[in-house]
Amino acid sequence: MHEEVTALNPYHMAVQQFEAAAEKLHLSEDMREVLRQPKRELTVNFPVRLDSGRIKTFTGYRVQHNVNRGPAKGGIRYGPDVTLDEVKALAMWMTWKCAVVGIPFGGAKGGVICDPKQMSPAELERLTRRYTTEISIVIGPHSDIPAPDVNTNSQVMAWIMDTYSMHEGFSIPAVVTGKPLSIGGSEGRNDATATGVLFVTRQAAKRIDMPLRGAHVSIQGYGNAGAIAARLFHNEGCKIVAVSDTRGGIYNESGLDPSAVLRHKQERGSVIDFPRAQRVRVQDVLEVPCDILIPAATEGVLTAANAGRVQARIVAEAANGPTTPEADKILFDKDTIVIPDILANAGGVTVSYFEWVQDLQSFFWGVDEITKKLEVIMNRAFSAVAEKADQYHCDMRLAANMQAISSVAEATQVRGIYP
Numbered sequence: 244m245h246e247e248v249t250a251l252n253p254y255h256m257a258v259q260q261f262e263a264a265a266e267k268l269h270l271s272e273d274m275r276e277v278l279r280q281p282k283r284e285l286t287v288n289f290p291v292r293l294d295s296g297r298i299k300t301f302t303g304y305r306v307q308h309n310v311n312r313g314p315a316k317g318g319i320r321y322g323p324d325v326t327l328d329e330v331k332a333l334a335m336w337m338t339w340k341c342a343v344v345g346i347p348f349g350g351a352k353g354g355v356i357c358d359p360k361q362m363s364p365a366e367l368e369r370l371t372r373r374y375t376t377e378i379s380i381v382i383g384p385h386s387d388i389p390a391p392d393v394n395t396n397s398q399v400m401a402w403i404m405d406t407y408s409m410h411e412g413f414s415i416p417a418v419v420t421g422k423p424l425s426i427g428g429s430e431g432r433n434d435a436t437a438t439g440v441l442f443v444t445r446q447a448a449k450r451i452d453m454p455l456r457g458a459h460v461s462i463q464g465y466g467n468a469g470a471i472a473a474r475l476f477h478n479e480g481c482k483i484v485a486v487s488d489t490r491g492g493i494y495n496e497s498g499l500d501p502s503a504v505l506r507h508k509q510e511r512g513s514v515i516d517f518p519r520a521q522r523v524r525v526q527d528v529l530e531v532p533c534d535i536l537i538p539a540a541t542e543g544v545l546t547a548a549n550a551g552r553v554q555a556r557i558v559a560e561a562a563n564g565p566t567t568p569e570a571d572k573i574l575f576d577k578d579t580i581v582i583p584d585i586l587a588n589a590g591g592v593t594v595s596y597f598e599w600v601q602d603l604q605s606f607f608w609g610v611d612e613i614t615k616k617l618e619v620i621m622n623r624a625f626s627a628v629a630e631k632a633d634q635y636h637c638d639m640r641l642a643a644n645m646q647a648i649s650s651v652a653e654a655t656q657v658r659g660i661y662p
C-alpha cells in the first residue's frame with residue numbers, strides 16, 4: 244500500500260525525499276514545517292469558448308512553494324492527468340533545483356487539466372490567454388516567472404507574455420521564459436535542459452571511467468527534453484538504442500538516427516512504426532540493455548517493480564520525479580548512479596534565468612557565452628553534490644536535497660520570520 248501511494252502521488256514522494264534530507268541535516272521541526280508546505284496554492288476554474296461554439300470550463304493551478312531565495316520560477320504543463328498534488332510536488336522540486344545550481348529563484352509550477360491533443364491551436368490560445376489572466380494576480384517579472392513544461396512550448400509562452408503585457412499596457416518579456424527569440428527569448432534555451440543533462444552525464448561517466456563515445460543510451464519520452472537529448476548524445480558519439488513516447492517504444496541495438504526519428508514523429512505523431520527498429524512497449528525502454536538511461540517523460544516510472552531490471556549504469560533524470568524512493572534504494576544498492584532530476588535537468592531553469600536577466604537588461608548574449616556559463620554552473624553543482632554523496636555515503640538525490648534544503652533553510656533563517 245505504502246509503495247503504491249508513493250508511486251502514484253508525486254507530492255507524497257517529494258515530501259518523503261524532503262524528510263530524508265531534513266533528517267540527515269538535523270533540521271528543526273519548525274523549519275521543516277515552513278519548508279514542507281507550499282507558500283501559496285491558487286486554483287482557478289475558467290470558461291473557454293471552443294471552436295464548436297460550446298463553452299467549456301477548465302481547472303488550472305499555480306503553486307508557489309518557497310520564495311526566500313528569489314522570485315518563484317517554474318513551468319506550466321497541460322494534460323488530462325494534471326493534479327494539484329502533482330503541481331505541488333513539481334513546485335517543491337523547483338525550489339530545490341534553483342538552490343542546487345545556485346540561481347536566485349524560488350520554486351513554482353502551474354498546470355491546466357485539458358487534453359491538448361484534442362484541442363485546436365485557436366482553442367489552446369484562448370485557454371492559455373484566459374488561464375494567464377486568471378493567474379496574473381500571482382505571476383509577474385519580479386514575483387513568479389512561468390516557463391514551458393509538458394505539452395507547452397515557446398508559442399504558449401508567447402501568448403502568456405502577450406496577454407500579461409496587454410493587461411499592463413506595455414511589453415513585459417521578463418514575465419515568462421522559454422519564449423521565441425523574436426520577443427526576448429534566449430539563445431540556447433530550447434536545447435538547455437538536454438544540454439545540462441549531457442554536461443552532468445559527462446561528469447558521472449568520468450567518475451566510473453565510462454567513455455561516452457560508443458555508450459548505449461535509452462530515452463523515455465521524445466519531446467523537448469528527450470528528443471534533444473537524443474540528438475546531443477548522438478553527436479557526442481553515443482548510440483541511441485531505444486526511445487519511446489506515450490504510444491510505444493522502438494529499439495535497435497545498432498543505434499537509431501535521432502533526426503530521422505524526430506521527422507518520423509513529426510509526420511506520424513509518434514516514434515512507433517519507425518522503419519528498421521523493433522517495436523517495444525513504453526516501459527521496455529527503461530529495461531533494455533544500455534549504459535545510460537534518460538527518463539524524459541513523466542513522474543513515477545521507475546518503481547520497486549522495475550528498478551531491479553534497469554541495466555544502465557547511469558540514470559540521468561531529464562524528467563522530474565521519475566524515480567520513486569523505493570526504486571532509489573534498489574538502484575543505489577546496485578551501484579547505479581542516479582543523477583537526480585533537481586540536478587540533471589537544471590539546465591532548463593538555468594538558461595531561463597539567463598533569459599530573465601537578459602530581458603530585464605534588454606541586452607542579449609550569444610549562444611557560445613550561454614553554453615559556457617551553463618557548463619560552469621552544471622559542473623560546479625555536479626561536483627558539489629558528488630562530493631557530498633561521497634562524504635555521507637549516500638545517493639546523489641539525498642546529497643542534492645541536503646545541499647539545496649540547507650541553502651533554502653539558511654535563507655529562511657537569515658531573513659527571519661515576518662513580522
Ligand code: NAD
Nearest residue numbers: 392393394436464465466467468488489540562563588591
Ligand atoms: P514534452 O511535452 O515536450 O514531451 C514529453 C514527451 O514524453 C512526449 O514525447 C510524450 O509523448 C512523452 N510521454 C508523456 N508521458 C509519457 C509516458 N507515460 N510514457 C512515455 N512517454 C510519455 O515535455 P518536456 O518539456 O520534454 O518534459 C518532459 C519531462 O522533462 C517532464 O518531466 C518535465 O517536467 C521535464 N523537464 C522539462 C524541462 C524543459 O525545459 N522542457 C526542464 C526541466 C524538466
